[in-house]
Amino acid sequence: xxxxxxxxxxxxxxxxxxxxxxxxxxxxxxxxxxxxxxxxxxxxxxxxxxxxxxxxxxxxxxxxxxxxxxxxxxxxxxxxxxxxxxxxxxxxxxxxxxxxxxxxxxxxxxxxxxxxxxxxxxxxxxxxxxxxxxxxxxxxxxxxxxxxxxxxxxxxxxxxxxxxxxxxxxxxxxxxxxxxxxxxxxxxxxxxxxxxxxxxxxxxxxxxxxxxxxxxxxxxxxxxxxxxxxxxxxxxxxxxxxxxxxxxxxxxxxxxxxxxxxxxxxxxxxxxxxxxxxxxxxxxxxxxxxxxxxxxxxxxxxxxxxxxxxxxxxxxxxxxxxx
Amino acid sequence: xxxxxxxxxxxxxxxxxxxxxxxxxxxxxxxxxxxxxxxxxxxxxxxxxxxxxxxxxxxxxxxxxxxxxxxxxxxxxxxxxxxxxxxxxxxxxxxxxxxxxxxxxxxxxxxxxxxxxxxxxxxxxxxxxxxxxxxxxxxxxxxxxxxxxxxxxxxxxxxxxxxxxxxxxxxxxxxxxxxxxxxxxxxxxxxxxxxxxxxxxxxxxxxxxxxxxxxxxxxxxxxxxxxxxxxxxxxxxxxxxxxxxxxxxxxxxxxxxxxxxxxxxxxxxxxxxxxxxxxxxxxxxxxxxxxxxxxxxxxxxxxxxxxxxxxxxxxxxxxxxxx
Numbered sequence: 001x002x003x004x005x006x007x008x009x010x011x012x013x014x015x016x017x018x019x020x021x022x023x024x025x026x027x028x029x030x031x032x033x034x035x036x037x038x039x040x041x042x043x044x045x046x047x048x049x050x051x052x053x054x055x056x057x058x059x060x061x062x063x064x065x066x067x068x069x070x071x072x073x074x075x076x077x078x079x080x081x082x083x084x085x086x087x088x089x090x091x092x093x094x095x096x097x098x099x100x101x102x103x104x105x106x107x108x109x110x111x112x113x114x115x116x117x118x119x120x121x122x123x124x125x126x127x128x129x130x131x132x133x134x135x136x137x138x139x140x141x142x143x144x145x146x147x148x149x150x151x152x153x154x155x156x157x158x159x160x161x162x163x164x165x166x167x168x169x170x171x172x173x174x175x176x177x178x179x180x181x182x183x184x185x186x187x188x189x190x191x192x193x194x195x196x197x198x199x200x201x202x203x204x205x206x207x208x209x210x211x212x213x214x215x216x217x218x219x220x221x222x223x224x225x226x227x228x229x230x231x232x233x234x235x236x237x238x239x240x241x242x243x244x245x246x247x248x249x250x251x252x253x254x255x256x257x258x259x260x261x262x263x264x265x266x267x268x269x270x271x272x273x274x275x276x277x278x279x280x281x282x283x284x285x286x287x288x289x290x291x292x293x294x295x296x297x298x299x300x301x302x303x304x305x306x307x308x309x310x311x312x313x314x315x316x317x318x319x320x321x322x323x
Numbered sequence: 324x325x326x327x328x329x330x331x332x333x334x335x336x337x338x339x340x341x342x343x344x345x346x347x348x349x350x351x352x353x354x355x356x357x358x359x360x361x362x363x364x365x366x367x368x369x370x371x372x373x374x375x376x377x378x379x380x381x382x383x384x385x386x387x388x389x390x391x392x393x394x395x396x397x398x399x400x401x402x403x404x405x406x407x408x409x410x411x412x413x414x415x416x417x418x419x420x421x422x423x424x425x426x427x428x429x430x431x432x433x434x435x436x437x438x439x440x441x442x443x444x445x446x447x448x449x450x451x452x453x454x455x456x457x458x459x460x461x462x463x464x465x466x467x468x469x470x471x472x473x474x475x476x477x478x479x480x481x482x483x484x485x486x487x488x489x490x491x492x493x494x495x496x497x498x499x500x501x502x503x504x505x506x507x508x509x510x511x512x513x514x515x516x517x518x519x520x521x522x523x524x525x526x527x528x529x530x531x532x533x534x535x536x537x538x539x540x541x542x543x544x545x546x547x548x549x550x551x552x553x554x555x556x557x558x559x560x561x562x563x564x565x566x567x568x569x570x571x572x573x574x575x576x577x578x579x580x581x582x583x584x585x586x587x588x589x590x591x592x593x594x595x596x597x598x599x600x601x602x603x604x605x606x607x608x609x610x611x612x613x614x615x616x617x618x619x620x621x622x623x624x625x626x627x628x629x630x631x632x633x634x635x636x637x638x639x640x641x642x643x644x645x646x
Contacts, residue, residue, distance in 0.1 A: 158481040158494075159513065161506040165498040171481075172491035183484040187593065190482065192570050195537075198528060205525050214518075247515050270510065 004100075006127075009116035010134035012100055013041070018048045018074035022094060024086035025054040029153025029189060032061045034079040034102065034124040037132070037146035039066070044137050054088040060188055064146045075099050080124035080150075082108045102127055122167035125150025129170050144178040149185065157190050200229055204239050210246075211308045215315060217243045218304055220255045244270045251275060251311045255303060258294075263303045266292045267311075278310045327423075329450075332439035333457035335423055336364070341371045341397035345417060347409035348377040352476025352512060355384045357402040357425065357447040360455070360469035362389070367460050377411040383511055387469045398422050403447035403473075405431045425450055445490035448473025452493050467501040472508065480513050523552055527562050533569075534631045538638060540566045541627055543578045563613075567593045574598060574634045578626060581617075586626045589615045590634075601633045 004012065021038050023031040035051040042049035050069050051057075057065055076098045082105035084091050101112035104127050106119035121127045125147045132139060132147075151171060155163040158171075175182065193201070203225070209218045221236055236256065243252025251273050254266040265282070267275035269289045276291040284293020297303045327335065344361050346354040358374040365372035373392050374380075380388055399421045405428035407414050424435035427450050429442035444450045448470045455462060455470075474494060478486040481494075498505065516524075526548070532541045544559060559579065566575025574596050577589040588605070590598035592612045599614040607616020620626045 159506065159509040163498075163505070165495040168491040168495035168498065172488040172495065175486075175488040175491065182486065183482065186482040191568055193568050194570050195533075198569060202525055202528050205521060210518075245514055245516050246521060247517050 004114050004116040006116065006130040006134045009100065009102065009114075009131045010136075012114060013038075013131070013135065014045065016042065016047065016075040016077070016099070018071055019050075019077050020073040020075070021049060021051045022076065022078040022081060022087060022090070022098070023051060023053045024081050025088045027053050027055060027057055027061075029061065030123045030125055030150040031080040032057055033064060033146040033148075033150030033153070034128050036064050036066065037125060037128050037143045037150070038077065038079055038102070040140060040142045040146065041128075041132055041135065041137060044140065044143075045135070052090070054090045060192075061149065063185060063188070064142070064149050066142075077102070078112060079103065079128065080105075084109075084111050102131065120164070120166075122162045122164050123150045123154035125154070126167055126170060139174075139177065141178050141180065144174045145180055145185070148174055148180065148182060149189065152186065153189055157186060196229075196231060200231055200236075201239070201242060203229065204242055208243065208246075209304075212312055212315065214246070214248045215250045216253065216308060216311045217246060217249050217251075218253045218255065218308065219243055220300055220304070221257065222300065223257045226257075240266045240268050244268050250315060251278070253307055253311070255300065255307070257300065261296050261298060263295045263297060263300065264292065265295060265303070265307055266290075267307075273311070273314050275314075278307075278314045281310050281313075282307065327437050327439040329439065329453040329457045332423065332425065332437075332454045333459075335437060336361075336454070336458065337368065339365065339370065339398040339400065339422065341394055342373075342400050343396040343398070344372060344374045345399065345401040345404055345410060345413070345421070346374060346376045347404050348411045350376050350378060350380055350384075352384065353446045353448055353473040354403040355380055356387060356469040356471075356473030356476070357451050359387050359389065360448060360451050360466045360473070361400065361402055361425070363463060363465045363469065364451075364455055364458065364460060367463065367466075368458070375413070377413045383515075384472065386508060386511070387465070387472050389465075400425070401435060402426065402451065403428075407432075407434050425454065443487070443489075445485045445487050446473045446477035448477070449490055449493060462497075462500065464501050464503065467497045468503055468508070471497055471503065471505065472512065475509065476512055480509060519552075519554060523554055523559075524562070524565060526552065527565055531566070531569075532627075535635055535638065537569070537571045538573045539576065539631060539634045540569060540572050540574075541576045541578065541631065542566055543623055543627070544580065545623065546580045549580075563589045563591050567591050573638060574601070576630055576634070578623065578630070580623065584619050584621060586618050586620060586623065587615065588618065588626070588630055589613075590630075596634070596637050598637075601630075601637045604633050604636075605630065 019042055021035050023035040039049040039051055048071050076094055078098050078101045084095055098112040100114045102116045104118055104121040104124045108117050118127045129147045151167050204219050207219055240254045243254055250271045252268045256264045258264055267279055269275045274288045276286045276288050279285055279291040279293040282293040286292055295303050342365055344358045346358040362372040362374055371394050399417055401421050401424045407418055421435040423437045425439045427441055427444040427447045431440050441450045452470045474490050527542050530542055563577045573594045575591045579587045581587055590602055592598045597611045599609045599611050602608055602614040602616040605616040609615055618626050
């Protein structure tokens, strides 16, 4: 493994032929945006390229995708893919064969022959933007729409801590050069929900319990509820965000019942509480602001009591001054 | 009235003394942000300045406000104030006495002795940013937090059409110069809701009716509901946004019952439908994407029927190609 500069990555891309671009399962806007921007770049260089994903690409990204083209791979690339395990069933076919990975995850496990990683970038799309500029190939509307989508989705529309000065500068440059319907994209990416999603959120809010004087919320999604609502497991994604929306909440917990006796927990922190530390005490782990664990128990109430007690301990623990 | 350049506005600000800065009623992040940024600028110039608002400033802006200072006014300024009617009860006291207005509303009615208006600016805070740069006074953390808050709130955290390249450039520059907790601000400005607000939204979603094959939604807030929920009239602000969140909706309608027989309607458009045209047919008006009207009627059902019929007519009307 060598970490390539943007210029080196650009030079390498000029040498590839008939490229397959791998993106992670449950693809998000940055995976799709970076994948298709790279395809359009390679096509602009006169090469064949296709995006390959273990899962179907959600329709909300229709504004940046294009019909697939089939051809045998000569070069395998990957983007926004920190770990081969995120390829799901495709892992076996591609392990050890990836010529270049373009990424922004500090957790990237260096599985590719070459890596162009910028852990300070807001999104993999930001890294690819810099590479495109180094190739000398003119940016197109299609590429700009992809890069915008990647940066906007990975930063929560510039809401999160990773909305860096550089990402604002890049978006300013894209907006100056290309008059795309950015506000319409944003509405489709961030605001619009299906009727069933709206009903699901309404139920989740009904089910939300407040603990520890309102400093901790719990949403429990039992198997019975999953059956009643008849929604796919993926539809519960984003429900965790609802646990933090109430004024005063510091830790939000989502408990999802799996097969008999297994509960998967997702914890989110809105303040100084380190949910990774909480999850470690329960056999799990993650990041300070987002972590998870699995608990086997005969009763949901028992699971709730354990995790709320662990949260209480963390909230009461002395902490260094927050920044 | 003369429209001042940024430099001329900066030069004029150097001449003011003991300034009162007027902002509009129901103050939003841009009014508060621009008002306090201007106060801090004048204070940095060694002058006295205070922000004067007909309404109390909501606590979510506590990160940019400062305790009021009392002194008699020698100069009256206004920011983000398109029309004196937005001063409510304070109008009479200040009409004809405003030395300079700093604004970004194209609808500004030119009520001040001097106007520094940039209708292309995303927010009044953006206009003030440019003026601050012209004064030569160094930007401070306090000013930066105000300007950021104004731009972020007026653009819906960079989601709306007014999120221009220039506003991204300014935010990039602020973020490069000042390490403020922008993500924390965003969470407080955009994500956190009171428990009663969450309950209100949940009820609004329950009450939402779908008309015209899901192309039009209606939320009716009767007096009985207002009483039941025991919420202030202002708490219903933002409910209109919920009418547009469902996939496929083109026009969202909020009907609010006022005194007996009077209904106030707010219409929002998510697509090409011109809701100002719809409201004009019902005796109201506004903008293409946001408009309103009042209907006097003996029955809510009758009001609904009238407005939904007017929406149906607009949706079926031939329209020029949308951009």
